[in-house]
Amino acid sequence: MPFSDSLLEDELPAQQSVVDYKKSQKQRKVLAHLYVNGTCTLANLATLLHSSVPSVTSLVDELIQTEWVASMGPAIGNNGRRPVLFGLNTKRNFVAVIDVSIHDTKILFMDTQRHIVFRDDIDLQLNNHSSFLSSLVSYFNTALLKAGLSEDELIAVGISMPGLIDARRARNLTYKQLNQTEESLARWFSAETNKPVYLINDTKATVLGESRFGGAQGKKQVLSINIDWGIGLGIIVNGEVFHGASGFAGELGHIQVDPDGELCHCGKIGCLNTCTSAAALEQRVQRDILSGQVSKLAIFKDSVDQIGITELIDAAHQGDSYAIDILHEAGYLLGKGLAIAINLFNPEIIIIDGVLTSAANFILSTIEQAISKYCLSDFRNDMTIELTQLNGSAKWLGTHTYVMENIFANH
Amino acid sequence: MPFSDSLLEDELPAQQSVVDYKKSQKQRKVLAHLYVNGTCTLANLATLLHSSVPSVTSLVDELIQTEWVASMGPAIGNNGRRPVLFGLNTKRNFVAVIDVSIHDTKILFMDTQRHIVFRDDIDLQLNNHSSFLSSLVSYFNTALLKAGLSEDELIAVGISMPGLIDARRARNLTYKQLNQTEESLARWFSAETNKPVYLINDTKATVLGESRFGGAQGKKQVLSINIDWGIGLGIIVNGEVFHGASGFAGELGHIQVDPDGELCHCGKIGCLNTCTSAAALEQRVQRDILSGQVSKLAIFKDSVDQIGITELIDAAHQGDSYAIDILHEAGYLLGKGLAIAINLFNPEIIIIDGVLTSAANFILSTIEQAISKYCLSDFRNDMTIELTQLNGSAKWLGTHTYVMENIFANH
DNA sequence: CAATGTTAGTTCTGAAATTAATTAACGTTA
DNA sequence: TAACGTTAATTAATTTCAGAACTAACATTG
Numbered sequence: 001m002p003f004s005d006s007l008l009e010d011e012l013p014a015q016q017s018v019v020d021y022k023k024s025q026k027q028r029k030v031l032a033h034l035y036v037n038g039t040c041t042l043a044n045l046a047t048l049l050h051s052s053v054p055s056v057t058s059l060v061d062e063l064i065q066t067e068w069v070a071s072m073g074p075a076i077g078n079n080g081r082r083p084v085l086f087g088l089n090t091k092r093n094f095v096a097v098i099d100v101s102i103h104d105t106k107i108l109f110m111d112t113q114r115h116i117v118f119r120d121d122i123d124l125q126l127n128n129h130s131s132f133l134s135s136l137v138s139y140f141n142t143a144l145l146k147a148g149l150s151e152d153e154l155i156a157v158g159i160s161m162p163g164l165i166d167a168r169r170a171r172n173l174t175y176k177q178l179n180q181t182e183e184s185l186a187r188w189f190s191a192e193t194n195k196p197v198y199l200i201n202d203t204k205a206t207v208l209g210e211s212r213f214g215g216a217q218g219k220k221q222v223l224s225i226n227i228d229w230g231i232g233l234g235i236i237v238n239g240e241v242f243h244g245a246s247g248f249a250g251e252l253g254h255i256q257v258d259p260d261g262e263l264c265h266c267g268k269i270g271c272l273n274t275c276t277s278a279a280a281l282e283q284r285v286q287r288d289i290l291s292g293q294v295s296k297l298a299i300f301k302d303s304v305d306q307i308g309i310t311e312l313i314d315a316a317h318q319g320d321s322y323a324i325d326i327l328h329e330a331g332y333l334l335g336k337g338l339a340i341a342i343n344l345f346n347p348e349i350i351i352i353d354g355v356l357t358s359a360a361n362f363i364l365s366t367i368e369q370a371i372s373k374y375c376l377s378d379f380r381n382d383m384t385i386e387l388t389q390l391n392g393s394a395k396w397l398g399t400h401t402y403v404m405e406n407i408f409a410n411h
Numbered sequence: 412m413p414f415s416d417s418l419l420e421d422e423l424p425a426q427q428s429v430v431d432y433k434k435s436q437k438q439r440k441v442l443a444h445l446y447v448n449g450t451c452t453l454a455n456l457a458t459l460l461h462s463s464v465p466s467v468t469s470l471v472d473e474l475i476q477t478e479w480v481a482s483m484g485p486a487i488g489n490n491g492r493r494p495v496l497f498g499l500n501t502k503r504n505f506v507a508v509i510d511v512s513i514h515d516t517k518i519l520f521m522d523t524q525r526h527i528v529f530r531d532d533i534d535l536q537l538n539n540h541s542s543f544l545s546s547l548v549s550y551f552n553t554a555l556l557k558a559g560l561s562e563d564e565l566i567a568v569g570i571s572m573p574g575l576i577d578a579r580r581a582r583n584l585t586y587k588q589l590n591q592t593e594e595s596l597a598r599w600f601s602a603e604t605n606k607p608v609y610l611i612n613d614t615k616a617t618v619l620g621e622s623r624f625g626g627a628q629g630k631k632q633v634l635s636i637n638i639d640w641g642i643g644l645g646i647i648v649n650g651e652v653f654h655g656a657s658g659f660a661g662e663l664g665h666i667q668v669d670p671d672g673e674l675c676h677c678g679k680i681g682c683l684n685t686c687t688s689a690a691a692l693e694q695r696v697q698r699d700i701l702s703g704q705v706s707k708l709a710i711f712k713d714s715v716d717q718i719g720i721t722e723l724i725d726a727a728h729q730g731d732s733y734a735i736d737i738l739h740e741a742g743y744l745l746g747k748g749l750a751i752a753i754n755l756f757n758p759e760i761i762i763i764d765g766v767l768t769s770a771a772n773f774i775l776s777t778i779e780q781a782i783s784k785y786c787l788s789d790f791r792n793d794m795t796i797e798l799t800q801l802n803g804s805a806k807w808l809g810t811h812t813y814v815m816e817n818i819f820a821n822h
Numbered sequence: 823c824a825a826t827g828t829t830a831g832t833t834c835t836g837a838a839a840t841t842a843a844t845t846a847a848c849g850t851t852a
Numbered sequence: 853t854a855a856c857g858t859t860a861a862t863t864a865a866t867t868t869c870a871g872a873a874c875t876a877a878c879a880t881t882g
Binding site for chain 3: 017018043053054077078083
Binding site: 018021022050051052164166173220221233235237238240242243244245246247248249250251252254255256266267268336339340341343344345346347348373374376378379381382383 | 429432433461462463575577584631632644646648649651653654655656657658659660661662663665666667677679750751752754755756757758759784785787788789790792793794
């Protein structure tokens, strides 16, 4: 299946018989289906697998033996004998989800049904120091102790972080120092924790979460837009996360929108990121406030570095017209960038995610305005724009999904 | 499988038994594999299908009965008994490929191994008149007679044409008049010819051809660039043509590159198409020559409308510095547009196709220049830019493939 | 509360497919 | 040219699986 298994690189699947192969394929399908659907009857699985009920019965029996699956009791129904529901065993196979951002880091432990059984928000910012990873490992071990999870209850670790993530080599190319020596980031972390480690870009994790459990459920062609340090575009193509050849797909933030613009940290000039990323907005607002801009945000005049994107949005919600103008403008630029992506991807739905969600009132209208202006009208007809409904958990759900789908793929 | 079957819209697969379902799945796989690989031994097919040799033998026997497959004699080999090779029967199941462009129309009949058994270039330009289609039908019927093919030897028709092709409804939204009344274009043509008709955008056909039989063979993430009336971007994602939600994906030509640019026929301002499409280049050269530009092309001064993209490229090949400058510039703009697509798609290969191929000497360098300037450098490392090797047949191969893959999908 | 209808799940049987064994077809070599 | 090595394909055997028949579990109804 995909890539980014941290431990095995090109290990060939052991030469197995045809019947074993088919069985593992089917078991994998069962697990993946139970993972997204929660519970399922034998009859459901039989039609899903194009197999007979007796076959599925023995298949599921085996999965119960290995403690992957558990019976969830009978379903409620109107008439007739009630079917027994099966689901993933939630008492085993916990996964650690580590959400790394430039603001802080969160360590979560989730069960197979994606319930958070433990959460720790730690004051560790993503930076380019090689010490970052070793701190993370010690925080991780502490969390494991606090959560009271034993070694063998945890099966894998998923890490989501911003930056260009080289999928095959599981390295972060934006934060190069994180790759200890020549080893891949994930491989190193894996050696430290003795667990398989899966690395995924934060935007791709978010869109994966939306695709499986959010507003994009069942949709085949999806874009999700996310604003953070940079502008992230998450892409679902034919129902699957689109990574591109090296894992870099969706770098909307580094397309040029202003030839006379500012220098971007990537070295190019006038990238979309220099106009409308969280970092760019903060800088701009801080500059404006310092130079006497009239605004509710002026209360921060003596400590402008306290102004973040959240403060900006809060001010807008309080009716501050300067803040509203800034957000309107950001929305328009975002829409302009989105319009390009729409022309290329022809999505059926666009999901607004991340911190932007709370600014929806102020940016949605100008986003739509820009899209109408810069997109061919035929593209608009079958397309909707929606806000995330997942309350900020899309990224975690997506990271968990990414880990589980990889685990299922290796039977 | 995909969409755009002209005859059946949402017809559900007949409720069939599990064993029948599996058999048709396997037969479909066999056909698809033989289609791209030409010939194949039973052992090959067995590993492909994850089945035993005896099973595959009976499967293939059945396909021979239905005259889809034929034995191709023994393979040559070093030692041991020679395996029998099987391939698609080339004496049956011919497909008509109709290549419609704004310059002319070509009608081809191809056998299952993609050999052209008949070709007719007809003087019919794609235009927005509703009479176009009826002319095409009569040309088509004439060609059928000339080729000496009987009704039942032809199984389907594939039409490639420029424009926005609404996949689900098989309509051409750019050339709206072609859609007779409310019926879809393909459906109407299908009724006239009594064959299933598949409609595909020309750029998508081209990239499909490159993906299956050209330089992009085996590549998963591919972009192909094509210049014609507009700029076409063909996209292969995870090894399959990317259509988008409605079939419009890849409209690179209508992203804005110059806010102060010319009005595009789409209604927007400064689209890439207004700078560097064949139409735009022709217009510009014609204007320049008329107003006294020094160039070999000045021989056309009294009949500038004779200057097409081919004449421009010819002049460049003769060393005309004006023509070379124009092409250099076009390459640079094209590269700038491509850079955006690269940032979003992170392809492993970009293929230069269509009329551009012959201008490669003049545009490749500036394309690369622009890409280096506007792309993150990490994107360049795993990416190559290549010229098509298919001598202009990519589009036909792709159209044929599109038809065949759809036919195989409906067993 | 027995009879009946409905759906689920198990048991059983015949069909189908896998695996193993055998035969076939070829080249090489003694 | 006959024996042997090698690979293919067929036949035989054993296993697996689908489909049907049957049993189980529930609600409703007379």
